[in-house]
Amino acid sequence: MSFDISPFKQLASVQNLSALKRRRHYWLTVHLWLGLTLGLLLSIYGITGSILVFYAEIDEWLRPELLQVTPPEEGQYRPLSEIFEAGRNAMPPQARHTFAVYPRNANAAFLLRFSLAQEDGNEDRWLVGVDPYTAKVTNKHLQWRAGDWMPNDCIEFIFELHYALLLPWHISSPIVGLSAALLIVSILTGLIVWWPLTGHWRNALTFKAKAGKVRFNYDLHKTSGFYTALIMIPVLFSGIYMVLPHNVAPVIELFSPVTYRYWFQSKPPSPNAPAIGMDEAVSIALKQYPHGRPHSIYGAPNLTQTYTVCQNGVDAAGSMLQRRCTVIDRYSGKILDLDDPSLPTATAGEIFTHWQWSLHSGQAFGMTGRLLVFLSGLLCPFLFVTGVVRWRHKCRANRKTI
Numbered sequence: 538m539s540f541d542i543s544p545f546k547q548l549a550s551v552q553n554l555s556a557l558k559r560r561r562h563y564w565l566t567v568h569l570w571l572g573l574t575l576g577l578l579l580s581i582y583g584i585t586g587s588i589l590v591f592y593a594e595i596d597e598w599l600r601p602e603l604l605q606v607t608p609p610e611e612g613q614y615r616p617l618s619e620i621f622e623a624g625r626n627a628m629p630p631q632a633r634h635t636f637a638v639y640p641r642n643a644n645a646a647f648l649l650r651f652s653l654a655q656e657d658g659n660e661d662r663w664l665v666g667v668d669p670y671t672a673k674v675t676n677k678h679l680q681w682r683a684g685d686w687m688p689n690d691c692i693e694f695i696f697e698l699h700y701a702l703l704l705p706w707h708i709s710s711p712i713v714g715l716s717a718a719l720l721i722v723s724i725l726t727g728l729i730v731w732w733p734l735t736g737h738w739r740n741a742l743t744f745k746a747k748a749g750k751v752r753f754n755y756d757l758h759k760t761s762g763f764y765t766a767l768i769m770i771p772v773l774f775s776g777i778y779m780v781l782p783h784n785v786a787p788v789i790e791l792f793s794p795v796t797y798r799y800w801f802q803s804k805p806p807s808p809n810a811p812a813i814g815m816d817e818a819v820s821i822a823l824k825q826y827p828h829g830r831p832h833s834i835y836g837a838p839n840l841t842q843t844y845t846v847c848q849n850g851v852d853a854a855g856s857m858l859q860r861r862c863t864v865i866d867r868y869s870g871k872i873l874d875l876d877d878p879s880l881p882t883a884t885a886g887e888i889f890t891h892w893q894w895s896l897h898s899g900q901a902f903g904m905t906g907r908l909l910v911f912l913s914g915l916l917c918p919f920l921f922v923t924g925v926v927r928w929r930h931k932c933r934a935n936r937k938t939i
Contacts, residue, residue, distance in 0.1 A: 583917025
C-alpha cells in the first residue's frame with residue numbers, strides 16, 4: 538500500500554516560507570531604521586563622492602587662472618628643484634611644504650600645498666600653482682584660514698564634507714567610520730529583504746509595467762538599491778579603511794599581515810641633521826619605477842615624517858593596478874616601504890589594502906569604474922528619498938487597517 542506524502546511536503550514548504558517571511562520582516566525593521574537614521578549621511582557621502590570622482594577636471598574649470606597653463610610648442614618641464622623653489626619663494630619662509638601634485642596633462646599646473654602656522658596654534662592652508670614649463674608661479678590661493686570652520690574654496694569644501702563632515706578630524710573619523718559600517722549593514726539587510734523568496738527573479742530585477750505611484754516608488758527603491766549594492770559596499774568599506782586605518786588594519790591582520798605607509802617614520806641621525814629635498818625623493822622613486830609617472834608627493838614637514846611618492850602608469854605582470862607608492866626616509870633617502878602588489882613578498886593583506894583607494898575613487902577600472910562610482914553616488918539620495926516615501930506609504934496603510 539502506497540502513502541501519498543505530497544500534502545506533507547506542501548505543508549512543510551508553506552511553513553518554511555512563513556518562517557522566512559518572519560525573519561525577513563525582522564531584517565526589514567533593521568533596514569528601515571538604519572535607512573531613516575543614516576540616509577541623510579548616505580546622501581551627503583554619495584553626492585560629494587560623485588563630485589570628487591571628477592574633482593580635478595571640475596577644479597580646473599572653476600579656477601583656470603591657478604590650475605591651467607599654456608604649454609609651449611616644444612616645451613619641457615623645468616627641473617623639480619626649480620619648481621619647488623618657486624613655490625617656496627611665493628610663501629613666507631616659515632611656511633611648510635606639505636604636498637605636491639604633478640600636472641595631470643600638458644595644460645595643467647604643478648600644485649604645491651603649504652601650511653602656515655599662526656600665533657593661536659592653528660594653520661593656514663595655501664595652494665600655489667607653478668607653471669612646469671617656466672617654473673613661474675601662476676597664482677596662489679588661501680584654501681583654509683586658521684580658525685575658520687570651513688574652507689574658502691569649493692573643491693576643498695567638498696573634500697572636507699565628504700571625509701570629515703566639516704568636523705575636527707578626531708571627532709569626524711569615528712563618526713564617518715561607524716556610519717559607513719552601519720550603512721554596509723543597511724545595504725546587506727536591504728539585499729535580504731529584496732531577495733525573492735518565491736523565485737520570481739524578473740520581478741525583483743525590473744520595474745512592474747503600468748504600475749501606480751506606490752509600486753513605482755517601491756520598484757525604484759529596490760532595483761536601484763540592488764544594482765548599486767555591489768559598488769557601494771566596497772566603496773563604503775574603503776572609506777572606513779581610509780579614515781580609520783589603525784582600527785581596520787588589525788582586523789585585516791587576523792587573516793594576513795599588512796603594512797600602512799603612515800606607520801613608517803624617519804629617524805634623524807642627529808638633532809640638526811639636514812633632510813633631502815622632495816625633488817630628491819622623486820628621483821629615488823623614479824629609480825625604483827622608471828616608467829611610472831609621478832602623481833602625488835607627500836611632504837615631510839615634521840622631523841619624523843617620511844616622504845611618500847605615488848606614481849601612476851607602472852605596468853607590472855600579474856597586477857591590474859598601475860599605482861605604486863614609495864615611502865622614503867627624509868634624511869637618508871632609504872626606501873622604507875613599497876606599496877606594490879606585484880612584489881613576490883606582497884601578502885594578501887597588503888594586496889587587499891592596496892586596492893582600497895583605487896576602488897573608492899573608481900580608478901581601479903579606468904573611466905568605466907569612475908562612471909560607475911559617480912552614478913552610484915548620485916543614486917544615494919534617491920535611495921533615501923524613495924525609502925522615506927515607502928515608509929510613509931506603509932504608515933498610511935497601517936493607519937487605515939486600524
